Every structure is written in structure tokens, then in C-alpha cells.
Amino acid sequence: MEDDQKVSNVSNEKQESNERICKSSIFSLTRSCKGETITPVQGTIKGEIPTWIKGNLLRNGSGLMEIGPDKFNHIFDGMALLHRYHISNGEVTYQNKFLRSQTYNRNMNANRIVVSEFGTKAHPDPCKTLLQRLMSMFVLDDFTDNDLVNVVPYGDEIYAHTETPFIHRIDPNTLETLDRVNIGQQVAVNTATAHPHFEHDGTVYNLGSSLASSRPLYNIIKFPSTTKSGKLKFDEGTVICSIPALSKRNPSYFHSFAMTENYFVFVEQPLTINLMKFGFSSFTGSTFMDCMNWTSNYQNRFHVIKRSTGEVFPTVYVAEPFFTFHHINAYEENEHIIVDACCYQDASVIKALLVVEMEKGEKDRKSYGEKILSQARRYVIPLKISNDEQNPKTNIIQLESSQAEANVQDNGDVFLKYEELTEEGPLLCELPRINYDEFNGKKYKYFYALGKLSENLQTYLIKVNVQNRTKTIWLEEKTIPSEPVFVGRPGATEEDDGVILSAVLSEDNQNKVFLLVLDANTFQELGRAEFLLDSAVTGDFHGIFWPAT
Template sequence: MAPEQEPKGYRWDIITAEELKYAPPYFQDVPETTTEVECKLSGTWPKWLHGSFLRVGVGRFTVPTSEDDSTPRVIIQHLFDGLALLHKFRMTDGRVYYMSRYTSNGITRAAQRDGYVKNSWVGPNPNTPLFEAQDPCSKLLGARQTVFLPHDSIEPDALNVHVQPRRGMHLPEDKNPNSRGVKAEDPATQEILVHTDWNCMQICDAKTLEPKRLLSHAVIDPELAGTGCCAHPVHDRKRGTTYNYLIDAAGIMYIFALDVVANPARLLWKSALPCKPCYTHALAMTDKYVVFVRNPVILDLSDPSKTLVEAMVCEHDSPVYFYVLDKADGKVIASYQVPNFYFFHTANAYDYVDPKTGHTNVHVDIASYKAEHYPYHEYAISNVINPLKPYQTGRLVRYELSAVNTRDPGVVVRGTVKAAIPDMMAELPRISKAASMDPNYRFVYGVSGNGISAPGTDVPIGRLGNGVDMPHASFYGHLFKSDWRTGTFKAWVPQNGESCPTEPIFIQRPGATEEDDGIVITITINKEGTNSILVGLDGRTFEEVARADMPQVYALGPHGSFVEGDFGVVSRMGREGE
């Protein structure tokens, strides 16, 4: 079978403002809450829970193209393209405080000036109705470009960066005249670093959430110039390093290591990979190794008029390659392949000594999709509102790479499937921080039940059904807690018509001796779709113990992080000399 570009079985048409009215409130433009408010609580939030829960999502799906709104608004066409809204829940002494802020207002300002929206589009180009209605010589020809690469002097909110928020790190001196605020004395407590699938990072103030700076990894080191990057660079807390990949201008794919404890952060090593460029959303690592899993999706950015999904060519006949690199120097030490699958996220990885052979094996746990799936089209808004078929289902699979310490890296050997959690759809897998890279870890938390109905909800997504004549109210119907030791799982299903539970974040209780001794936090949407609720689940029983009402409906978004301690208490947004 040849590489496939055209979506099959998904709606991939441009929806109008009128059609968007069929979408639930959380697919409309939602407000921001820029002043911190205390949430109304029920149940008991543990007093040991002290820190900030950061989430980034999409909150705006319409963009004005004039200051007086006299021209048609651009309608965002893909869930991944909605404009970013950054959320922060501050938790202390059994109380919960909430605030949020849009971090991509520069896109709106530019659209009001230019008459179209300039961004990098994953899904259908939302400017299409505008330039199709215009004279071919009009300025809207610029709206045909769908891949926007940031330049050195870009404003801090002029790009849509909305995948993974983390605590900040020391960065080189900022020479961009359009940046805002001042350099943080302690970025780990004063700044938020937001990653995306581009070679671009956004710095936001941890107290106010206001964007301060946009930069690429090339600012850290010129050797890191390139385009594609991993939205989930893996972070080794013990060594103070992170690992990521990039694709350079010549189309060569590299893995690189950063010392993020240094002031400023610095490049440790950069190693070329022996494979064609691809789109890979997440890396994996063990205590000794970085594992790059080559997603069989070519990323061809040669035509700037193609959207990112159109530039992704799925290789349905290609194996999936695993490249194992030594953390010490970045050298590739072993290469493996397994039968074709696709993935967004890894759950964990670890190395261990096989007691039978005495060699070092590596296990990589991944939420993987079957080869026949084309997992990047179904999040188009047209398909969300009226899907042609049920959503894809992934499985949590453990891949084994045997005897990595004995291999010739130039010889690709066969990897194997060591284990799986059967009968459970799995996505957005998360674990305890303490369980990272631990060969004895057991528990994975994630979302499940993709596309199922949410009984009792007043706002089903599908107008006509999802291919099985059943309207649904969420991408994900419930959460799971799986156990590698037993191969079983528990489910938590929202009650009372609530829907759309988000990626669960596990926070371990200080001093805990059991891996699942802690709390799991997620966000659900109420029956009416008008506001969201932060929900806390006991990590062991997986039952609800507390909730906090948000003042607004949460904009749907995939990822979050919990930062322990007094995060964002001190702001450094003031300009130099003020």
C-alpha cells in the first residue's frame, strides 16, 4: 500500500459560523479569568496538596478580521488549531484558586490588521472561504500559506503554542525587542515554559500567565536550528537534562540533550538519526538511554500551502523503528523494528538487566493505534460535530528491546510486544513522577472510552451521530487506572450528565511509600456544558474525593503539569526601569 495522504472515512470540509452553532459551548469561544478567584469546593481536598496545576488548551475558535468586526470572522477548523488558553489552579491548605489567560492574542491583532489569520494550521486552512471569495490578486493570497515559521523578533503572543506547560528554566539573554517583562531571577518558580510541535517555546509569567517571550532552541545554541520538534521533551530530574529532537533545513533528524540546570541552559550533545524525517509527538527515556520511536509519518514541509496534516504522509507498510541512544554522549547503540502502528504519547520506559541473559533490556510503554487507522484527521471540527465513523481506539502496549548493550547500531533487529492491557482504549497516559524510568512501576492513568455517549448530558456533540447513530458528548467518556502487574484496569465514569474528562494528572502524597498513594486530578464539564469542574480522585481507590467549581467552561485541551511548592507567587512582568 502506498503512503496515504487523503483522509478516508472522516469529514474534512470547511464549517461555517452557522454550523459551528451546532457545537457544544466548549467548542465556542470561552472567556478568560485573568484575576485569580477562589473556587467553591465540595468533598475534601488534601492539605498536603501544595502547588500549581497548569493546563493549556484551546479556547477560541473564531477570529475577527477587522477591528470593528465588519468583515467575516475566520472559523478555526481543527481542534488542535484553536487559540491557546493557559489555565492555573493554585492549591494550598485545602483550598483551590483559579485563573486563566489567552496567550495568542497577537494572532488576533494581526488578523484584524491583515484581514486573515496567519498561523501554522494542522487542519483545514480556515482562511479558505476568504481567499476563495476574493480577487486572485488581493492581499489574501498570503492566507494560502499554512505553515508559519516564527522569526527572531516575533511578539510573545504571535504564535499559537498550546501543548505542554512546564516550569521555566534559565535561558540566554533576550535580544528580541518585542519581548515583554524582565528576566526572572528564578524561572523555575516565576515562569511557565510552553512546548509545541514546532521548534518554538513560549515563556509566560507564572503569576499573571501573561506571555513574555517566544524563542526557538537555536537561541540556546545555533546548532539547534530547525523545524519539527517534540511537544513532550523528556526530562531527567536526576541529571537535570531534557532530550528532544529537531529536523534541520537539510531534512536530517537529530536528537539533542540540554543541560537545563545550567544558567543559561546549554547544549550537551546532538546526534543524527539514521532514518527519514517524521512527525513524532513524544519521546521516551530510561535511566541510561533516550529512545526515539520513529512514528511512520513522513513530515514534508516543502509546500507551504499544505496544512500540517496534509504534509503528514502515513506509511502504512513501514515498520516502526526504535533507536536507543546513550544519555552520556548521544551515540546510537541499538536499532529495532516492530510491525506498523501509530502513536501520539508514550507512558514510560525503563532499562533492566535480564536475569536469564545478563544483558540489558529496554521496555517502552506506548498508547498505540492499529496500522489501518489514520489518527490525525478525526479532530477536524467538521468531523467532531458530525463524525462519519466511530473514533479510533488505542491500546497500552509494552514493547521490548532486548540486549541493547550487545547490538551493532547499524543492524536493525526485531523488537517484540512484551505485554498489553487488553480491552481498554488508552490515550493521554500519565504516571507518578516517582515511577518514571522505574522497572518496578505498576500504574498508568489515562483517558478512555473515545467517542462514547455521556448519559444525561444536555449537549451531545454529534448532530447526526458518530457513524453508529448515537450522539456522543465527549472524545473520552471516562478515565482508567491500569496495573501492569495484574494486567487489569479500573474505570472512573463521570456522573450526573458530566462529560469530557481530561488527561488525569497523578500527584503523589509527600512521604508516600506506595506508588498510587496520592490524588488524581482531572476536569469535567457539567451537564449543561456551561462550566467545568476540577475533580480529585483517590489514587488508590480511584473514587472521587473532592471537586472545585470553575467560573467558566474549560476549553478542551490535552495536557497539563503539576508544579510543587510556591509557584508564581512573585511576578517579574514589570519592564526594566519601572
């Protein structure tokens, strides 16, 4: 009850119904929820919500961009707000609740930003003595645990995730924060991605950095399958593979990785973390973002690891520099690994997501849109290389369906050239999702994502056929759809037999949202559930559909 009362520091006052926002859709991520919707609100149904959809669409993202007199600088910084769309018998309810992390509680108690985030440096915590402030510079547990990026399943439990080792278990029915786990106390990682992979038996794999040794390591970690109670065995977590970083002082930043039936694929990219600068950031006033460098003379390195043994392939696979947040999927075909990802030419998108840069971009949307363009690309990794293929001009990929290339360089490295899955412009292709339960790590045909027109930053949903490169679009003016989540129809035999769920905000009214339900096959709307709330509904990043049991 005490934690629930802390939200009063944000304000529980009802926002005026005529409070509107006419900025472009990307600004949905800078909104602030001034009062939680703890009691589920019934939605107004238009069209038809299929009755076979039963469960919760759980979403996570930045929900509070200002605390007291302070404002966060980057959309990756706001306090985590959990959203729940409960679907049953053709009806939908909505509720939200802030994650009660230690970071949230400390900020609320101080009525200021007292914990540093990705792009925001904190003010000194008035609740701490000078000695406590100095000691906190050396205590990992004092870092942010603001898990605002994703909601993921571990066994039959749900956890909020970001890129620190701290994860929070939440109740999928009430959104209550139940407890916190530091996976860094179980396995040797200081960071972990917000996008773990999951086996059908409940086994969880993730990738994290270990900074304790003389050279940073990228560790692939495994938490074994669930017990009969459905709870994951965190204390039995293991490191199944360690990959030394290319640089001793500047390890790569990463947000996701790929997994096939027999391999892991990790892309080490030119966006690096300056560890010395990071170590002194408490003294210099630098943020984590300030410690990142784009090293344009680096090549991207594709590390291939056997899942059965943890053995890293000795072959070095490289590509021209690019940046990626999200892998789409990966699979094996005829001694090749196909890796699909949403790629940027460089990492300038991270700076572009600073609030001040977005404000500048609002004055010239076309110019700003060009800074955040991404493209769905396919890289093909040949696993077997014969001696007669040691010619830099020879394409050693042996897949007739592929337009990608791989050439053996004079130094023995294999240079990869991508093929386009979507054109390079004028759209952004991000937050990709697939039919994960049935096709993760397997040959697939479709992915679903967000698109954004660079001319006016209008956001839309896109379905891409990766086999014939066709795409289908759902677009409605003045709306802001979220990441599309695929839910398969019970008994489905086709990959796209199911629905797409997306929480759609209004550009003109912060308090409006509707849950959109599309037929995944035709990409036509089946129905929607509309809500008008007492406070702003904020943009989000990732989430899952959690079926009713």
C-alpha cells in the same frame, strides 16, 4: 495593557447562562472561550481537598476556534488558552488567559485567521503588503508560535509548548505571557516535541527534526542544568545525538520519545512529512496536515541511543506499523529496555479530529469511536543478542514476566511483537501520566490515563496496573475529565501515595467545570471544587502541577 485589550476582538460579552451543549464529550475541544477569567474565581468545595496540596494545576489547550468570520478546521489549531487551578488550604480558585503569542496578536489585530495552523490554511494578512506576504513564505519566524499543547518546567520557570521551536515563558500565578524563546536559534532543530524530559537537577532533554542537511536528522538536544538563579542556559544547548531519517524526503512525524536511566528510545513511524509538498504549501494552499502521509509498507523503527555517549545502537529494531502520540514510560531490566506507549493501528485518528469529521461522527458515535481507538502496548527491546539466537522462530526476550516477543530476522533486524497492557477495544486509552518525579525511566507499576467508550464516546479516567494488567475506572455521566495529573503526598513511600487531579467539564453546560481530586491509591473521590463561569471553559491537552514555594 494593549495586548489585554485585544481579546475584545473575540468578545467579552457574557454568554447566556442557558447556553448548553449536548454533543459528545470530544466536542469540548471545539468550544470557544469568549471572555477570559483573569480575576481568580473561588470554587465551591464538595467533599474535602487535602490541605497538603499546595500549588497550581496549570493546563493548556485550544481555547478559541473562531476569529471574526473564520473558523479553525482541526482541534490542534485553536488559539492557546492557559488555565490555572490554585490550590491552598483546602480551597481552589480558577482563572484563564489566552497566550499572547505573535500568532494570537496578529489574528486579533486582523480579526481573521492570518497565520496557518496544523489543519487550517490562513487568509492573507491584511496588515501586510504583497511583498511582505511573499517574503513570509521563506521566513521560519513567520510560522505559527501558537503554543497550545503543553505547559512544561525549564528550571524554575514555566513555558508553553507546541511542536515548533518557539516556546513562551509564562507567569504561573497570573498566566501572563512574559517572553518568547526560539530554541532553533540555540540548537539545530526546526521542530521539537511538546514533551521534553527533565532530570532532577533541572537538565532538559528534547527531540527535534533538523531539515537543513541533505538528509533530515532527528536530533536529541540537551539544555544543561539550571544556574543558581534557576534559569535554564538556553545558550548552552547542545545536540547530543543525530539520527538520519530513513527517507531523504519524508521524515517521520513524532510527538514524544522515551528515556530510561541510561538510554533514549526514539520510534520512527510510518506517518511521514512530504518535505517537497510542505515547501510548496504556501503556493498550493496545503496545510501541514495535507503534507502528512501514512506509508503502510514502512515498519516502525526503534532507535536506541546511549545517553552517556550519544552513540546509536547498530542493531535495527522494527515492528509492524503503528502510530503513537504518547509514550507512557520506559525502563531497563536485565539487559532489556521496556517501552510502553499508547498505540493506534494507523494514523487515521488525525483526520478524525478534523471538526467536519467529528460532526459526521456525532451522527454515528459507535462508528466514529472505532476510528479513534488506541491501546496501551509494551515493546521489549533486548540489548544483547548471542550468536545462538539467530533464528527467526526463537523469542530472544529473557524476561519471565514478559509476554512480548523479539525475533532475529534473516537480514539481522530484530522484529518486536508487543504485549497488551489494555485490551484493544472498546475503549480509547490516551494522555497517559505516571508518578514522573520518582518513576520516570524506572520500573514502575501504575499509569493513569483517559478512557473513552467507543459506543457513546463517554470519557472516563483509568488507572492501570502494568504488572497484573488490572484497571480501575472513575466515571461520571455527562462529564468530560481531562488528562489525569499525579501529585505525590509529601513523605510518600509508595508509588501511588498521592492524588490525581483532573479538570472536569460538563457535557450539558459549557460554562461549568470542577477540579476533581481522587485518591491515587483507591481511585475514589476525595473532593471537588466547582465553578460556574461567565464564558465557556474549553477542553485542554496537557499540563503540570507546579508546587508552591
